[in-house]
Amino acid sequence: MGEVIVVTSGKGGVGKTTTVANVGTALAMRGNKVVLMDADIGLRNLDVVMGLENRIVYDLVDVVEGVCRLKQALIRDKRYEGLYLMPAAQTKDKNAVTPEQMQKLTNDLKESFDYILVDCPAGIEQGFRNAIAGAEKAVVVTVPEVSSIRDADRIIGLLSAHGIAEPMLVVNRVRYDMVRRGDMINIEDTTDILGIDLTGVVPDDEKIVISTNRGEPVVADPKSPAGKAYRDIAARLMGETVPFSEAGDSAGFVSKLRALFGKNG
Amino acid sequence: MDNTVAFKGIPGGLRLVLHPNTAWDAVMDAVREGLDTRRSFLENGAVFFEITGRSLSRGQKKELLDVLNQGVDLTGARFDVIEAARQNAASKNRTVKGPVRSGQQIDCDGDLTVIGDVNPGGEVEAAGNIIVLGHLRGVAHAGRDGDLGSVVFAMRMAPIQVRIAAYVARPGEDGTGPALIYLDDTHVMTIEPIVI
Numbered sequence: 001m002g003e004v005i006v007v008t009s010g011k012g013g014v015g016k017t018t019t020v021a022n023v024g025t026a027l028a029m030r031g032n033k034v035v036l037m038d039a040d041i042g043l044r045n046l047d048v049v050m051g052l053e054n055r056i057v058y059d060l061v062d063v064v065e066g067v068c069r070l071k072q073a074l075i076r077d078k079r080y081e082g083l084y085l086m087p088a089a090q091t092k093d094k095n096a097v098t099p100e101q102m103q104k105l106t107n108d109l110k111e112s113f114d115y116i117l118v119d120c121p122a123g124i125e126q127g128f129r130n131a132i133a134g135a136e137k138a139v140v141v142t143v144p145e146v147s148s149i150r151d152a153d154r155i156i157g158l159l160s161a162h163g164i165a166e167p168m169l170v171v172n173r174v175r176y177d178m179v180r181r182g183d184m185i186n187i188e189d190t191t192d193i194l195g196i197d198l199t200g201v202v203p204d205d206e207k208i209v210i211s212t213n214r215g216e217p218v219v220a221d222p223k224s225p226a227g228k229a230y231r232d233i234a235a236r237l238m239g240e241t242v243p244f245s246e247a248g249d250s251a252g253f254v255s256k257l258r259a260l261f262g263k264n265g
Numbered sequence: 266m267d268n269t270v271a272f273k274g275i276p277g278g279l280r281l282v283l284h285p286n287t288a289w290d291a292v293m294d295a296v297r298e299g300l301d302t303r304r305s306f307l308e309n310g311a312v313f314f315e316i317t318g319r320s321l322s323r324g325q326k327k328e329l330l331d332v333l334n335q336g337v338d339l340t341g342a343r344f345d346v347i348e349a350a351r352q353n354a355a356s357k358n359r360t361v362k363g364p365v366r367s368g369q370q371i372d373c374d375g376d377l378t379v380i381g382d383v384n385p386g387g388e389v390e391a392a393g394n395i396i397v398l399g400h401l402r403g404v405a406h407a408g409r410d411g412d413l414g415s416v417v418f419a420m421r422m423a424p425i426q427v428r429i430a431a432y433v434a435r436p437g438e439d440g441t442g443p444a445l446i447y448l449d450d451t452h453v454m455t456i457e458p459i460v461i
Contacts, residue, residue: 150385151367153364153366153367153368153386154366154367154386156366157369193382193384195364
């Protein structure tokens with residue numbers, strides 16, 4: 001029996017889709033059977049980020065309306081064994097499905113998959129209610145900005161009102177150089193306000209932009225700091241204890257040089 | 266005379282302060298008696314009554330108004346139960362576990378205690394005092410029914426806004442240690458750090 005995890009944030013553009021794509025891929029790389037479900041009906045993106053756009057025939061709304069069978073809408077990933085995408089419809093809107101239908105859909109998927117990651121749309125309306133309907137766990141994504149943290153706080157309250165009490169926190173797009181200068185809200189202050197457990201810290205990484213445009217999740221890149229962070233998150237979702245390190249992040253050229261000189265001198 | 270009903274002159278009329286715990290019949294008797302002794306004063310002109318001290322049922326209000334109306338040029342009556350509300354407040358006090366998150370609103374007819382934080386975008390409101398045993402970063406409104414004596418206390422005071430009765434202030438989000446916010450005699454909102 002699989003686990004349904006909704007990835008949500010309230011605010012748009014903080015990296016929900018990127019998180020779903022990368023954490024899902026990392027889970028599949030470790031041998032899990034994974035479905036990435038795009039619940040952003042009418043504004044689908046996950047297929048593009050995964051580079052599977054041109055394979056869509058049926059979508060989530062088709063399944064719910066009985067136009068096709070569940071298996072027909074699932075798109076097998078071209079690179080990773082056990083990784084599937086359930087695309088959203090692009091020509092419908094959020095009212096095309098109900099929370100009850102989403103719950104049934106995720107329940108059906110749970111029977112044959114280990115993880116169902118639901119990519120939640122921004123906002124707190126119908127689309128949000130649909131996306132969380134079948135989920136028993138949640139990952140809340142925020143960036144270290146006041147407005148994003150405020151929205152994440154609201155989302156945590158709404159999740160708990162819907163029975164998802166202890167969501168996991170991912171702080172995305174952290175720039176450690178700015179944090180050190182005191183120009184960016186640090187992780188501690190973020191978790192202090194939100195009061196939930198930290199599951200991952202993803203450093204700002206320009207490789208994300210490149211990989212998103214190419215449709216190849218960055219998590220497969222062994223050199224990418226963000227990729228490592230996503231692999232760590234996947235491991236933590238699987239119940240492993242992985243220490244938080246600032247590694248990857250500070251690994252600017254200068255700091256590496258400094259480390260080198262430090263060692264030699 | 267006992268304190269079953271106290272009569273006080275106010276501009277344009279009389280204030281009747283009713284004892285909250287005395288039997289209703291005794292109160293009514295005291296009202297009739299008090300009105301009789303002031304009959305000459307009351308017949309001089311239009312009278313406005315302000316009734317305070319205890320909350321009344323609809324039937325009691327009507328009974329009281331009927332009595333006040335006899336032989337008096339009544340211009341109106343106002344039932345003011347602030348005193349009574351204060352005495353009943355104990356049962357209306359509320360304690361909630363925080364955090365009070367963005368978008369959440371906690372309301373209370375007495376004193377409100379929050380065990381935990383009030384986050385930015387969260388709102389706590391009380392007819393009486395507000396005590397936050399945590400970090401107040403949202404909006405707090407004490408004395409929302411007009412009680413100027415209400416206060417706001419927080420272990421860390423960094424609210425977006427504090428309101429007491431009809432007064433609003435922005436104490437600043439920089440944050441301090443434990444602090445008390447109240448209205449001084451001239452209704453200026455005052456923040457007083459508390460050293461523990």
